[in-house]
Amino acid sequence: MTVLTLVGAAVAVGAWFLLLGVVLAATRGPAVRPGPATAALGPQSPAVVDLLTGGWVLSDEAASATLLDLAARRVVTIEEIGPELALVRLGRRDPARGEPDLAPYEQLVLDHVRTLATADGVVATGALAEGARSLGPWWRAFGKAVIAEARAAGLSRPRWSRAQRLLLLGAGAVPMAAVGFAAAAARSGSDGPLGPFAGGAVLTFALLSALVTRLDRECGTDAGGAAASRWLGVREHLAGARFAEAPAAAVTIWGRPLAYAAALGVAGRAVAGLPVAIPADDSRAWSDRGGMWHVVRVDYRGPGPWGRFFWGRAPLHLLGRLAIAAIPSWGVAFLIGILLRAFLDVPVPPELVGLLGALLVVGVPLVGLLLDVGGRGVVEGQVVRLRRRVRSQNENRTTYDHYVALDDGRSRTVRAFGTTAERWEQLTEGDEIRATVSRRVGWVHAAEILTPSRYRTGAPRTP
Template structure:
């Protein structure tokens, strides 16, 4: 750490302020570009029984915000069964996918359809040409990210070849946010290299702020790289027109209550169940053959009175979901302790503390000061976070937010962290905890709150939930009944 801080000079206050402002502007430009490139919300009120001759995967892209979701994979499997490339049969309390079929004469498969068919054949290798729905679910949990990205790329390419979409994050769309980031990074480098040559122990605060700005820039760069490699699409005019046709077809399928139909009904050329699965309607069929796990970050919701796709955020920062009073007291206690510790460590770095130790080991005096300086620099980050805990706990102790709507997602913490196979074990808690995302129709982006066993609500229910705005601590929840009482 000392080596990192030593490479940098002590940036002046003015250069730090300018660099911070430009970094904030770069992030603002990124957010504005992302918002402007989002597909517009579409609403339809008239149903139609006309189903265009698009693949279910492409229909899924058109109706779920021009993003390839797991609905497209399940719909493709059901479509293969309807076209006699596979068959789905009842198997006691489960279903079985039979792979002995070869499709009708002249029927050609698109690359994404071939990928799903190959995936099912791979699962059944060494068996009697069949796999249960449970086997498909287990295999889906083990799918590699590279396989899924290849499927997304194939479906996105099919949408573009049909003239329905273009790349959302092409070179033109990324030009402004990338240019702003380059300017911010250049200003940071100039401020870090052309500042004052003050001793590190006397300029620790300004150097630490400079390092924090560098971390923010690295984080922003990672977001830009992720967008550049994503397969999100931007609709064309014909794509928006076709999306409205499919949304009207969705209304027609919804009126048929197709959501309770089993996957075994996908046969004899009837592609309606596949199209229903593509648009998030075929709940039973999707649960029977989950080729890919359900998308935790996108969900269909009718909280506004009409169906739409919402995005779900899961904050994973420390102290999230904890009681505000506990967070305030913990932050205050830890903050005071860290502040006193940092003062002591800075005194060690200046040679004003532990002098007897330095006198006993004069050859190690410089090492002792360097260790004190390194530890003082390291303490800065948790000290800032402790201050944030005090502020968040204080605000959340007096403020609450209420949502009344549909629980679109309910997820355990270990399921939604990045790299769940690697990091999931670190997010398992001894006590039960559950992220609950309640859509009240006010925002297309829903932030999930963290519930305990007392306040948890199941996915699909309607509920009234009261939580703290920053820490996401659910104070109370009340499920709301939706079933009509039978008449006597």
């Protein structure tokens, strides 16, 4: 009986996958082939063009191309003021005219820039990735808005219709029941068949439902396929226009063709200069501390050869690390002392060599910890990075080390201090704070927010 139920379950699952294959074949999008090269731009925005020509999958270039398009339309301006610095400048709002007539995803980009801009409405192009620990929620909202416009124009559609989704999920009841009966038959000697049946059935239906949802991606319509074909012809024309090395500020010369070139993947330098949808670099941050945008390098390791092991730890945790590190250090040095005495006849007791070895490893951070007990310093600066890194991980728990990097305006390299999870959660990148720190071991004991970050009203700050 068990063999028959297993065969029946396999047949039911196979039949469902056959049905899935038939529905997939019936709902596939149009084949898109590049049309003839043309310079004529169409009515679609650069973001929608990115969707159409990317196999109906939105790429990072869409956000950068949208910002370039806003610049071409004079909603913002992009100015190159040096070899490594360009600025995005917001246009002045006219209360009588109100906001410009923008699509929802264009408004998202403009709001993102406005959140990052200083009081005079300026943000460095490299700083467009600042202000959020994760751009995921913002990016999902941007993508939904672009897809909504494409669907409204009849260029895009979801792969499954409601009837097709109901067909696949309804048909999934057959393999669900078959696998449930097979699981119950396999556990016939247990207390009862209900538990195995329910477990097998629920697991099977959950997996099949997840697969249906996963495959329900955006798909092109016939009109969308025709538009994509024509835009690929535009891409062929723009690829020969030397847009690849044009900076973002060149939009003042080229206008909207540069924005479309960015969306079509042939304006790499302009896209790289506008990292709107790219998460900020952990080790490189943009700061406007002091009123002028500049780059600072963030170092998560302390000074000296042992900095990466002992820097940024809570005092008690650091003491534990030092104690653990002292034991193997003493053992290795003790062995070296024995070898020196045996082969080179060096008249030094191995015990003394072991002690010196342990002191060499743990002495400097231990002295720093002791000095910092009564000599904590105060630092005022702008929070330029808030990051957490996995310290340990097992099946039940993951623990993190939390870091906060402050730019006090004195150096182009800033060190990230360790802090507690609670204090880390209270801060936002861009906050001006006064922190009580242990400078020699890199730990923040207290932090007072002097000026809240303008990023607090911007993109979500999910870790």
